[in-house]
Amino acid sequence: MDVDRGVPGLIVKFGNYPLHHGGVGAIRSLGRLGVPMYAVTEDRCTPAAVSRYLERAFVWPTTGTEEPERLVAGLLRIGRRIGRPTVLVPTDEEAAVLVAEHQAELAGRFLFPRVEPGLPRRLASKQGLHELCAQHGIASPAAHFPRSYEDVERFATTARFPVVAKNREAFVRRARPAVNGTTRIASREGLLRLAREWGERPGVILQEYLPREDAEDWIVHAYFDAESAPLAMFTGVKVRSWPPHAGMTAHAYIVDNPELADLAARFVKEIGFSGIVDLDLRFDRRDGRYKLLDFNPRMGAQFRLFENEPGVDVVRALHLDLTGRPVPEGEQLVGRRYVVENIDLPALLAYRRSGYTTPHVPARASGTELAWFARDDLRPSLVMLARLVRPGAKHLYQLWRTSRRGSGAAAK
Template identity: 50%
Template sequence: MKIGRYPLHHGGVGAIRSLGRVGVPVYAVTEDRRTPAALSHHLRGRFVWPTTGSEPPERLLDGLTRIAGRLADRGGRAAVALPTDDEAAILLAEHAPRLEGLLTVPAVPAGLPRALAGKQTLHELCTRHGVPTPGSRLPRTRDELELAAKELTFPLVAKNADAFHRLSLPAVGSSTVLQDPAALERLAAHWTGELPRVLLQEYIPAADSEDWICHLYCGSEPDGSADLVCTGVKVRAWPARGGVTAYAYSTANPGLAELSSRLCRAVGYRGACDLDWRLDRRDGRYKLLDFNPRVGAQFRLFQTDRGIDLARALHLDLTGRRGRLGAAGYGTPVSGRAFTVETLDLPARAAARAGRRSAELPAEPQWAPPSRPSARELAWTALDDPLPALAAAIRSVPPAVHVLRRALRSARRRGRAA
């Protein structure tokens, strides 16, 4: 389940396929009947429930309760809830008592997913627990905005600070790199009245950094025996700086895995999560950029030698089936897998060739990109499930045209300025 309208969401399709292929009856909450997720061959059923994220929490909870009740009546037991966006994870955590008996969710502290998804509250948690993170400010007034511009070092990244607000009152369309104070002034010129909740975060230069991702399932056992931790490198993103993963590969990074696990244990997190890290080569430290308290969109990049990914680990643990795996447990994460989002990687490649990269590739030989990936995972294309890719291709045309027109307008403006 997710909250908000963004039908081109490959993470949900990945979860449907992963669980459906091993015989789990999967149901999805969709915006309409023709979204890519709604058309998956591996889906047992769908609940069309269009939301925007601006609805009152009680209304969202009522809708979720009705869906969960219908599932419980149909299956005779509570379904396992798998959130694929931050808003759904927050709703499930904050209202878990009311959903008890209808949905099975990890035993996470009620307010923790909201704190982890919030950019400034995440910064505060990292500072409290000794986890490196870039400097950031959440200005509330024009005076605080001017002070942040003076005290922080440019370039800066502007991000929507909170879940739900990013859907109802977004300050920026996506993470936006501001090269200088003039760029911040141009962005702020559109803000009238009270400032939107936008985080200003120091940007680690692409030439001095590496982009890493860590996906975890933090299980029900205090000793960590139900955990699964996987690490990889983000090679390309779209938009080129600050966007979502377009191409990545998996590789074992024990130090980063331990740092990620330590943070999750320190704050008491349970469930699936997706952490974005940037290695700052200037001081050799991994700095946490984002913590998504749910299954990440590119989670299918990671799989163990026993075929377990994060969605399957969560299902096995929450249904009490993990013990059937025996002493080997989930198995060992496989290095050298590759993941591509077909609809995003073409423009991401073009941006990389034009010199617009968010970070460099790892310099250490043991983390070099695989010349021949052990497996290639595509976000949309699957021989046993062709319709989601077709639907995604059709729905990608209008956004692609919009991006092309914006690029052409920008090129014309640069030409006139020259």
């Protein structure tokens, strides 16, 4: 692969989530090609910080709620220390939005896709995404955006339960979220009880519930160039997620879906986005439509599931394109499997209890990519395990507690 080894990559993340397999995957993906890799980390003993493919970890604890000017200044300091133009690889919405909204300040030090400055923030917002879907004819779950408790009361009188509550904006998870992730609400009484805690201006979206027995979870990862043309496009099916049915991918397969790829390419072209995308869609068997749930304007944590025959994934496509190299074309590796070791076992137990299966799982995997373990880079998996089981760690208890529930958070 004709990669420019003179241009480093920098993994950019804000907030405290040290067990992030996506960042480790990006470091390995480019590092294996000889690209010098750097990363923003919470401390010096995170899985990303100990990867053999990392040149240097820049320890910079953040919450994601800092003033943008402070975050931009911090990135520029890191850029000066690296000392040469560097490809930015955001791993969360905060980083992707910051880069888009401060392109002029960052352009001298960094390489990144140019995009309309306000677009990533709008895509990361549940309300902004819903409005874009309606504008461009993309199916999405029916949604209501209450502006007061009285508005919630009016909605509750006509709503068909269960409904789903989500935080309206992506960034509130770093501050004070109204709900803890996707919350299934079974009754009018449960909704009103929760709504009393949301304050005068509820920062939530109340969304149509798509029954899992009538639905399939699909994912699209792609890289789009400056003209919003796909240089790398992948589709897959999500077998399990954590928390169950409502969280990050724990187990997935590459499955060809030309209809879904065409839908995603058309939407991205119409909105004029450039860069890496990670889309979550649910196929509703009741009406035969793919409904867009999430549009992440950045690299997804499970991106290493997707690779084509020449070895291109979306992070490699990003680096190749931004350094003026051609992105090799090829068929995606159908049947390839991705497993996140620390969350797939509890997810498996929860899914067995729920009885959920997807009809699109291949009979045999053509290959397996593990999120943490790699023979050529063992230390990240060892550090992940050490942080997982260390005294006082809450992670294992949280896994057990969610597995016992067998689903995402719920209110009756």
